[in-house]
Amino acid sequence: QPLIVPVALGDRGYDIHVADGLLARAGALVAPLTRSRRIAVVTDENVWPLHGAALRRSFEAAGLGVHPLVLGPGEASKSFTVLADLCDALLALDITRADAIVAFGGGVIGDLTGFAAAILKRGTGFVQMPTTLLAMVDSSVGGKTGINTAAGKNLVGAFHQPRAVIADTALLATLPPRERQAGYAEIVKYGLINDPAFFDWCEAQGRRVLALEPDAVAHAVAQSCRAKAAVVAADERETADVRALLNLGHTFGHALEAETGFGTALLHGEAVAIGMAQAFRFSAARGLCPPADAERVVAHLAAAGLRTRAAEAGITADAAPRLVAHMLHDKKKLGDTLPFILARGIGQAFVAKDVALAEVERFLADEL
């Protein structure tokens, strides 16, 4: 039985469907969401050879033809050049606003396809079919879409909600283990933000999630989607502080990604794991959070095979000022402070607006 998580956004609301083997039913789920019987499926060169035939069978069984648009894998595809080519290809297929474009891949394919859908004909429909753990628990839900530019990541984009999210957790079997672990960091994040019972569950069952036991993965994905859906429903466009809580570990983490060149040295989720450990250690050092909670966070991430210290990613003490400079690059400064997501304990994250840059730099230098 698929788990269905609604995203409550009025007439733009939609369902997230999660189940092992759901791909077989994806055609039937997509068919009512699109007028055209020929579906543009945007995907990448890793995903399509592995799972394209099964998607095609499912869609054809529901009376839908498939037109695959297969892009190069990886972050480089979130560019103006690839976006332009994709828009041209979609327009050549006579896509209308009543159609739904399907994004079949990880967060790169989802962000790019969602943005193309947002701007084509001033907004066409799209459906997210995430194939990475990170995309299933994070990027496919919530309507943030976009591309990267020379000035930085995700700086050009739009809010555009999908018509549905269809997550077949069986597709994760082919995902490289490192990508799986990186996605797991974002699952743990939801427990750390405001759901201590879910963090307890992760401590007890995380091993089964990482081993891809179907019931454990389905629960972890659905619970993460529930958490994200609640935040998105409360603060769709990040105008209050609510959606900002999803950035737990991300200010520290982005700085580490920037320092290591946004490459394979440190995947996004791996950087977020270190960033969450740092946010908890920093909170403990400020006397906000019991040190035992910070130790539990670090222990669980390490048990999941994730690194928890910047030094483990080869970053040395002299990097502290550069890390702070990276933080300034992607965040708005308030005087000489930056907003940070800190925690009073596990499941008690909050937005702190009194963190001085000098204090962060000292903390990082001490850590390294």
Ligand code: NAD
């Ligand atoms: P990704 O899309 O690059 O996928 C990671 C790798 O796994 C790629 O090489 C891909 O080809 C491969 N892959 C995907 N599914 C596979 C499968 N089932 N089997 C084998 N290989 C598979 O990366 P990602 O981690 O999914 O997403 C990262 C992107 O998501 C970033 O661009 C980030 O900015 C974005 N993101 C967006 C949001 C949002 O709210 N929109 C949130 C978080 C992250």
Ligand code: ZN
């Ligand atoms: Zn993230």
